[in-house]
Amino acid sequence: MNSAADQLLVFVLLINILILGTRRTNIAIRAIAAQGIVLGLLPLMTHSFHSHILIITIFVLLAKGVCIPWLLLGALKKADSKEDLQPVFGYSGNIIAGAITTVLAFVFAAKLPLAPIHQGLLIVPASLATILAGFIAIANRRQAINQVVGYLMLENGIFIFGLLLTEAMPLMVEAGALLDLIAGIFVMGLIIRQINREFSSIDTSRMTALREVE
Amino acid sequence: MADILIHCALIILMPPLLLGVINRTKATCAGRTGAPLLQPYYDLFRLLRKGSVFSRTTTWVFRAGPIVTLAATLAAALLIPLGNHLPPLSFNGDMILFVYLLALGRFFTATAALDTGSSFEGMGAAREVTFSCLAEPVICIALLVLSRLSGSLSLSGILTHSSTTLWLNSGAALILLVAGLFFVLLSENCRIPFDDPNTHLELTMIHEVMVLDHSGPAFGMIMYGAALKLFILGALFLHVLLPLRVASPLLDWMIFFTSILLLAVVIGVVESVMARYRLTRVPQMLLAACVLSAFAMMLVMR
């Protein structure tokens, strides 16, 4: 549609890599907040002005830019450690994996049949890359809050794809999806506090009581 | 002809000034008066007047190291356009020569360090080549991207192609390149946060530890070569970042002169506000720079 949106999407991709590479949880949370704000601005760039779009923008900015980061920072304040432990494949491994999946996302997106007006846009590859980066973050991180950040990246990727469909998706469903997202993060925040209380740590790799023992 | 003369004069005379500006900026940020701007020149003259001491264990490689490095860097400087002006040497594919010249210089610095047989210098050489393994791809990819954007194969063609319209059309790719190149500019020139040129602890050094055994004129050449490298890479960086072009040659030279001094100030500020990375973080940051430039390539190849 226009290059401004594309440049914002590149910014989103960079935030993915930053989140994958950073070891400090509060930076990861602030980065995901920044990503949320960028996503909130995107609908304004890609669509002509409309009250429907404006409501989504405000809602997304409030939810992803303010509420969720605030909840997560609150949970982090209660937690014992501000730094995550070494991820399973190391930080370099994380970054390389993020880069490889981004390339794959671009390759894959080039093969998908798109509607003529969406040809050559960054939206589809950026969305796939963000979703995959979210998966890497969830799988590789050990601290509960960082896994939630990964989940948020996943949701952000889905939201980017939703930009192609703002006209098709009714407002109610979109708002409902966001509301559920906030509720989900809220519940996760509460669980994280309980995990911290129960295990004196939010390192999920300590949770090994429930395994199949044979 | 006048442009070529100015080009040669700049590459010979200006590099130490950048070091002076950086050191002055750091001093100002720290609230000190600092050394005079021309201090690097005095240091160079002092070193050139001194005699040399060579360890008995070293061979000709050790003596050749600084000379080859300086020569290679000077040759590379002849290939790069400054401001809006064509360099003295320019042909199709010279960007590959440019990268190789820089690599040759590094190769000889590292080999000379190994030649001393000192464990510290061997360690420094190992670090230097490890990090440049990650830094070189960034420059290569950056040149590839620019070459793709401009459709030209010579350094002068691809570097002077950048313009405001190009920024509007593929700004995303260029932002990524600028970020990646800035990382490399800092790491290749041993600046904080990658390396600390003023450190006195050999264990944490990268570049400085390689040249511990050099003295007198040889060390002067190394210092000068390092400043020249900063100058070249700075010029390369500015070509991507600032697409300012005016018709008047004189004004173009002025723009180049001011912008590269400003770049030195920026580097000085970065050095003042950042702490050095832990050694294990350096490869990660360089890897991030690689990823940035790879993204840029992906964006333009798409």
Add this chain to the structure above:
Amino acid sequence: MLILLLTTIPLAGALVTWLVPSGHRRPLVLPVVACLHLLLSGFAIAQPSAPLMNGWICLDAVGKLFLLEFSALFAACAFYAVNYLQYRKERNNRGICTGFLVCLSAMTLATAAHHLGLLWLAIETTTLSMAPLVYFNRNARSIEATWKYMLICSIGIALALLGILFLAYATVVAGLTPSLILNTLQGYAPSLPNVWLNAAFALMLVGYGTKMGLAPMHTWKPDAYGEAPGLVGAMLAGGLANCGLLGLIRIYQICISSSDVHFYKTCLIGIGLFSIAVAAIFLVRQTDIKRMLAYSSVEHMGLFAVALGLGGKALYGVMLHLIGNGLAKGVLFLTSGNIHRAFASKNREFARGTLKRAPWTGALFLAAFLAMTGSPPFLPFASEFVFFTAAFSQGHIITGSLMALLLMVAFLGMTLTVVPVVFGDPPKDRERTRYRETFLLVAPPLALLVVLGILGLWLPQPLYRLVVEAAGLLEAVR
């Protein structure tokens, strides 16, 4: 409009439970709401289905069967909860009562949602509302289970959302008016581009499959089922897993109408057989009865997937099995809750000889186990029989044989655990718990079992018509 009332009544009940200060009286709200819900559900099911709100809401035959199952199961759980929560006086029961009712409301909405986005919302809400319930026991093990449940299910459901977006985008690519209404999409299906439709199907299979607990996305299931109270386990296995199945059935209805259905059928049969295999392997030598039930749930969800993949006659079996499986799981989990209370353990090492310690519970557990594994005269026998005849009559010899073999392994594996739990000698050296069998702890599962038995022998004519109509809805629209 009845369906909207059905959705709001539990919500109102949830508000009441939240406001009632007394932990003793609060659970009494549950049976009241459950009776009202069951009664109104009966009326709603008897009415002919008519689309409401631009087709967003429409209680079709499939939805009616699900509604019936949910409502019946919830009624049993609600009566059971009254006495169960009296045993667990030390825990605050505000969360569990409110969560249950919110979940019922969301499940009711899911049965009637014909807009895929609305369906997604309802299913996501069930996931969220169940999270505090899994954490009812408030210890390290249950928080671990809750975390896994929450994270894995959230990711799964997020993927399902992506699948919905892909589906909507498929309509855009095909140049049709974008829509997410089920009936419209069924009409569109033949003209949708295959790539997007396949991708949407795969994502929703993974997404709703996570919720159902299909392998390999089942890892949260044994943990959550194992650590949650039996009461919550019943709702998870009979309610939430079926919600996932409903989501899968809806996308199946769309995909089956498209031009090339080979991909979908292969996917479903493959993932279904894999789930049954994984479940069968883990059922052998499983010592924890609740985890055993969880794997049994994985196995039956796998059966559903295979049956959907087989199509044809098996669809009739799906509709029967959805009631049979849901209610039998309800009995099993409620009685396993009793066993857990009676022995203060859910491990077969310590929970032995239920028939001697709590005869009603032991008998019910054994009978429900037989029902679940497909023994006559119970309903699951009929549905599993339909699956096998469908598989062999449609030429899926290998699938049918594999299914039979794996079900046999699962049966043997479960028997090894169930027999000592029911018939063994109660451990002498352990302290006797204060558990006593009461009417409300035994009658609800008994009622469910009686229903299962009756339905297995004789299917009432209206129900039979409903099942046939629902199975017909799963056929391709041409």
